Amino acid sequence: MIHKVVSLVLGGGRGTRLFPLTQQRSKPAVPIAGKYRLVDIPISNCLNSGYNKIFVLTQFNSASLNKHIKNSYNFSIFSKGFVDILAAEQTMEGDRWFEGTADAVRRTQKNLHNVDYEYVLILSGDQLYQMDYSLLVDFHVANGGDVTIATIPVNGRDATGFGILKANEKNEITAFTEKPDKDEVLNWASEVSDAMEQQGRLYLASMGIYVFSKGVLRTLLKDNPGMDFGKEIIPDAIGNLNVLSYQFDGYWTDIGTIRSFFDANIGLTDDIPNFNLFEETVYTRARMLPPSKISGTTLNNTIVADGCILNGDKLERSVIGIRSRIGKGTVIKSTYMMGTDFYEHLEEVLELGTTQQPPPIGVGERCYIENAILDKNCRIGNDVRIKGGAHLPDGDFETHTIQDGIVVVKKGAVIPNGVTIGC
Template sequence: MTSKVICIVLGGGQGSRLSPLTATRSKPAVPIAGKYRLVDIPISNCLHSGITRIYVLTQFNSASLNKHIKNTYHFSSFSEAFVDILAAEQTPTSGSWYQGTADAVRQSLHHLAVHEFDYVLILSGDQLYQMDFEQMIENHIKADAEISIATIPVHANDVPGFGILKTDADNLVTAFVEKPKTNFENWASEVSDEMASQGRYYLASMGIYIFNRSVLYTLLQGNERTDFGKEIIPQSIDSHKVLSYQYEGYWTDIGTIPSFFDANLGLTDDIPQFNLFDKNYIFTRARMLPPSKMSGTHVDKGIIADGCIINASHITRSIIGIRTRIGFDTTIENCYVMGSDNYQTLEQIEESKVANTPIMGIGDRCTIKNAIIDKNTYIGNDVQINCGEKLEDGDYGTHTVQDGIVVIKKRAIIPHGTII
């Protein structure tokens, strides 16, 4: 059945909630887990499900995403498989940027028209989960549905942050409300015994949809509705057969700095909720990097990516990304260090030492806690980050603070002895 499916991954808007990580890159291109990009998650789920025709829609800072897609997803010349970028473009029928999720798909329909397909799978580019879409598609076809929505049971405390669906005994959606704040007790739906035992009675939309081709074209053409969650889905419930597909695995929206931080550090748990070591592994760019080298370092709950040179004293509950260099007697605790895009030469390192300026990476005798270190940063010796009282939220030039998490910006230079 997956041969009849084409997929659209929505790259999201400006990604302001993930700023400053999205200052120079689109949201799907943000590095995750030390060696992947966010866009690798939905694409990997598709490929493991047998879906091999994928468009990624984006409009902000798309250069690095284009480069990643081009260098990563290669298929046989004899295959119809592809992963292509569709950036917002001006055409005779549209001269504006994407105005929402539905508008982005509407403006891209002419690209889909050259392919044969019966179903369109629409995904978000900023979620962490592992799902077999083939099962969802089979369920959609078996129920003779026109639209399917992936839903996840949530607790009452989580309801105000989601679009909530009400279903009947056949899992057909009978009502929809967007992020209700009060009086939602009557919105509980039928869930499994396991979900009920956890108090998760409310079905939240995951932003994952399947549309029959003809239905999608009918709903999008000839109107100005711009968003699936706020307009298309709620207004289709009475006129179309809309099915809920309940998913009970791990899923999280990582559209904010705190959720992004928690999702990454959660990967260091002994048995993480999102399993990087599953048979359905994540596809990403194949880099020809050397193995990582560590000397005198005690690591407790750490993930170390390829090509690192580490002399730190302690690394605790942290992810260390590709090509990271960490100096002697340095302590890293509860951090995501994204790494570097290249190595400095020995000559460049020596020049920096003579000039008494930081080298790329993290210097000697540093203590860094509860921080995200973006790529290609230069952190000097004897630097302390987030080691004292809780910092005030704000932008401080080389770094920002959100909910107590310090984010060192890409290519920032932090001089020797700095205390943040």
């Protein structure tokens, strides 16, 4: 049976832990896998699950996210589907920013009145995973849930970084704790599958994915003034409503830090990646770009997006984004190069060559880059060496940031010829 579902994708706050990638954009707008944005993941999961009534709630640095959604998701006039943006706005009821996930939904739910739905699916806009949400909603309906939380089993070490739920054999959630310490977490084991138990993944972490029955959500948000689902609304519902745990045993990662973002992208280059781009369609903006042109370059476990011109010596375990240009003799390892938003005139690049200041957009000749993220529209000159690693202390500089050993070159930054970073 197909249930009537409306999906709300939460656009997130300032995303300070992903700085500088969030300096000029919101977290869901951060480019991933060379050609997508993070928000494409939950939207694609919705469309692949048969749910095409989607609102994206935005607030911080939302211009690029709004533009991406407008240019990416257009339905036929004969379809009732939509992907619409709900931005924080001044109204007669108030003029403040959203102050949490629940506050954002509470203040925008008036926009749902003209939508025919029975269940509300609430999703985060900054996670990487593939899930058939229809199975989650079917579970919610079949078990008479008022609220259902998607959970993923984690080990004791990881459990300290999540909201941990305790569920009984009927998948009913009986208790909740936010980020327990390593001693407290031992008391929070739940019933999990045999495979998860063998891996020591005994603790159910909330994925920040919720299903609410229509009337239940309205009542909870009216009666509880709490600003956040995970910290206030959900704990208050446990014991008073039928709150269920839907265990998900696939790949899922919360893109909350530079390290998790880097690992998620580089992991896509594995022979059999945890997140398989070739399995389910990931929808995004359709760009009319030429195929990539590669000359004299050795590629090993590397993803290359459309419209690239690659003349480098070797690319290894890297993701190369749209419209990227890499010069002769350059070696790039374990790096995510996001690409560019536009092309420079080829004649100008060839004419000015190594004398151009600032350097041409892209990566120049005879460079060596490892353990790095190159944000969009970077200009990296010739003979530049960038090498991240555990030996580097964290720090923020004019052209780049170092975090967890990853060198992040900022969007539009200019790295002149011969500069060395981290070597």
